[in-house]
Amino acid sequence: MATEQRQQQQGWNPVSRVLNWMEQLSEEAYAYLLLAPAFLVLFTIALWPLWRTFRVSLFADNLFGAAKTGGFVGLQNYVDVLTNQNPLLSRPLIDFTGGTPFFRQALLVTLAFAIISVVFETLIGFGQAYIMSKEYRGRRWVRVAIILPWAIPIVIQGMLFFLLFNPSVGFLSDPLQAIGLFGSNPLTSSTNAFVIVTVADIWKTSAFMALLILAGMQSIDKSLYDVAEVAGASPWQRFRHITLPLIFPALMVAMLFRTIDAMRIYGIIEASGAGCGTVPSLSCLVVDTMFGVTQAYASAATIAFITATIIALVIGGYLVVLKLSPEGSYQ
Amino acid sequence: MSQPTGTERSDDETRGPLSNWVDSAIKNPKKVYRAMFFVVVIFFLITTLFPLYWLTMIALSDSSRVSEGVGLLPTGFDPSSFVEIFQQIPLHLYLFNSFVFATLTTIFVLIVASLAGYAFGRLEFRGKRTLLLTVLIISFFPPAAFFIPLFQLFTQQIAFLGLTPPELYSTPGGVVVPLSAIFMPLAIFILTTFYSQIPDGLEDAARIEGTTRLGALFRVIIPLSAPGVATAGILTFIAVYNEFFFSFLMTGTAAQDWAPIVDGIISYQSQFQVRYDLMAAASIVAVVPVAILVVVAQEKIVSGLTSGALKE
Numbered sequence: 001m002a003t004e005q006r007q008q009q010q011g012w013n014p015v016s017r018v019l020n021w022m023e024q025l026s027e028e029a030y031a032y033l034l035l036a037p038a039f040l041v042l043f044t045i046a047l048w049p050l051w052r053t054f055r056v057s058l059f060a061d062n063l064f065g066a067a068k069t070g071g072f073v074g075l076q077n078y079v080d081v082l083t084n085q086n087p088l089l090s091r092p093l094i095d096f097t098g099g100t101p102f103f104r105q106a107l108l109v110t111l112a113f114a115i116i117s118v119v120f121e122t123l124i125g126f127g128q129a130y131i132m133s134k135e136y137r138g139r140r141w142v143r144v145a146i147i148l149p150w151a152i153p154i155v156i157q158g159m160l161f162f163l164l165f166n167p168s169v170g171f172l173s174d175p176l177q178a179i180g181l182f183g184s185n186p187l188t189s190s191t192n193a194f195v196i197v198t199v200a201d202i203w204k205t206s207a208f209m210a211l212l213i214l215a216g217m218q219s220i221d222k223s224l225y226d227v228a229e230v231a232g233a234s235p236w237q238r239f240r241h242i243t244l245p246l247i248f249p250a251l252m253v254a255m256l257f258r259t260i261d262a263m264r265i266y267g268i269i270e271a272s273g274a275g276c277g278t279v280p281s282l283s284c285l286v287v288d289t290m291f292g293v294t295q296a297y298a299s300a301a302t303i304a305f306i307t308a309t310i311i312a313l314v315i316g317g318y319l320v321v322l323k324l325s326p327e328g329s330y331q
Numbered sequence: 332m333s334q335p336t337g338t339e340r341s342d343d344e345t346r347g348p349l350s351n352w353v354d355s356a357i358k359n360p361k362k363v364y365r366a367m368f369f370v371v372v373i374f375f376l377i378t379t380l381f382p383l384y385w386l387t388m389i390a391l392s393d394s395s396r397v398s399e400g401v402g403l404l405p406t407g408f409d410p411s412s413f414v415e416i417f418q419q420i421p422l423h424l425y426l427f428n429s430f431v432f433a434t435l436t437t438i439f440v441l442i443v444a445s446l447a448g449y450a451f452g453r454l455e456f457r458g459k460r461t462l463l464l465t466v467l468i469i470s471f472f473p474p475a476a477f478f479i480p481l482f483q484l485f486t487q488q489i490a491f492l493g494l495t496p497p498e499l500y501s502t503p504g505g506v507v508v509p510l511s512a513i514f515m516p517l518a519i520f521i522l523t524t525f526y527s528q529i530p531d532g533l534e535d536a537a538r539i540e541g542t543t544r545l546g547a548l549f550r551v552i553i554p555l556s557a558p559g560v561a562t563a564g565i566l567t568f569i570a571v572y573n574e575f576f577f578s579f580l581m582t583g584t585a586a587q588d589w590a591p592i593v594d595g596i597i598s599y600q601s602q603f604q605v606r607y608d609l610m611a612a613a614s615i616v617a618v619v620p621v622a623i624l625v626v627v628a629q630e631k632i633v634s635g636l637t638s639g640a641l642k643e
Contacts (some may be wrong), residue, residue: 045512
């Protein structure tokens with residue numbers, strides 16, 4: 001019947017003609033058709049600029065002339081950055097000789113931040129998602145309250161934590177100093193500023209994890225819980241054997257993208273007043289080198305690609321673990 | 332579950348309200364879970380809302396006395412900052428600009444990522460893993476890695492494959508186009524995950540009844556994945572609304588040049604004076620549209636599959 005209808009419409013309605021043509025495609029051809037818009041956008045706006053940036057990274061910096069880059073140097077920029085030989089970098093990426101303190105090495109700062117923030121955000125996100133998923137009066141407002149920090153512009157998030165820990169305006173600096181946790185001006189000490197930046201990020205971004213975990217929880221068929229309860233499963237057993245396996249894919253997407261984002265941290269470091277000199281992250285080095293006093297485009301492009309490679313290694317680790325895990329059927 | 336109930340209830344006269352509660356809690360452990368649950372709710376409400384409460388106290392403080400320190404109550408009381416923010420700059424226009432960026436990007440990303448998410452989540456084709464990995468790899472790069480080529484393209488300094496697009500700098504396009512690409516990978520992964528979880532039977536049933544292929548996506552898969560779609564939408568909208576890098580650098584600094592909220596907020600700090608109270612007030616005003624959006628969109632993040640839709 002449906003085919004008859006379609007044949008009648010064919011020939012005069014261009015929309016149904018296109019739809020009809022789509023029906024005839026093989027599954028594979030249809031998949032490519034659906035992917036075309038996304039990859040058109042990603043190719044033009046992402047892959048093409050990346051290719052140009054990569055080419056720049058193969059040339060020497062040209063700091064004084066009109067042209068942005070000098071002669072072709074191959075992979076020399078990469079060697080210089082990795083061996084700490086590039087004098088334009090405000091802080092070393094990594095110093096294998098051990099001559100640089102921990103919080104002055106961009107790679108170590110970034111990894112420490114990513115691990116701590118992702119662990120805490122996942123745990124807090126779970127808790128928040130749990131209380132957002134139950135049904136009770138006022139749940140809507142609890143949801144809004146929990147998502148609200150994620151809606152705060154990064155400039156304000158930065159200002160907020162800058163002021164909270166500012167010795168004259170805020171009230172957190174004095175007590176923390178009194179119990180000996182913080183120095184007299186927390187935002188200028190690398191360790192203290194690192195803690196502040198991490199706390200600020202956890203405060204804001206736990207909501208991201210919570211929302212994705214919540215969406216996963218809400219996609220679970222509730223009758224599974226009824227069955228489990230009848231069978232006498234404890235809350236922990238229900239969580240372990242129903243909730244966790246079923247939200248696993250959503251949880252993995254959340255953790256993957258949260259890790260990627262944490263490893264590109266930049267905005268809150270500047271906005272909180274800590275600054276890239278005190279808490280140097282990988283993205284800090286890219287932005288500092290690209291827009292700072294030097295404007296060394298080739299060096300900046302090099303660090304951007306090294307950053308992406310480091311993230312690729314970390315994410316590669318994730319994907320291997322996923323494959324080995326019992327729930328690893330994802331994709 | 333059976334509990335040994337009320338064996339030591341002899342000393343009736345010493346029982347206060349607390350031991351009463353403890354007694355009934357022993358009989359009924361659900362009550363304890365419930366109490367613990369609301370303790371956790373209150374804990375999370377305090378941790379998320381307290382910094383915002385303090386922000387409000389800064390906004391309400393007397394501007395000249397903020398530097399003396401602001402505690403749990405405003406220092407001095409001067410709510411006029413909520414009026415002054417609109418007198419100094421056209422704040423509503425900055426809000427409007429960011430709102431336009433966020434709305435356009437969210438709609439575009441949700442449509443394009445839905446098509447891709449359907450293909451990745453529900454269809455079999457060659458090169459699926461490679462293409463999915465390509466999407467992921469794009470999000471490994473710091474936004475700065477995309478910036479200079481796109482800036483040159485949007486200011487018509489260079490051509491793309493021999494084509495020069497119209498000048499997108501200081502237009503919504505200059506922000507929406509790059510941000511669509513940057514937030515697309517997350518949306519594609521979220522939607523792929525949720526679309527792949529819908530049982531095939533539901534889609535097949537719709538197809539047998541004569542729904543077109545595209546119709547099945549928009550009438551069956553997307554409505555059944557409402558929690559995932561709403562989440563992808565909220566995350567994209569808020570991320571673009573508050574985006575710092577592209578929306579700041581691809582536009583001018585005045586509201587009529589499509590400057591975003593960030594520009595408006597920053598303009599309250601001059602070289603000589605930083606008006607924390609105005610910045611705080613402006614950010615509270617800026618959060619209102621997002622809060623309204625969350626109130627509306629969170630209605631979609633509920634279990635929609637309770638009425639037997641999954642029982643094939």
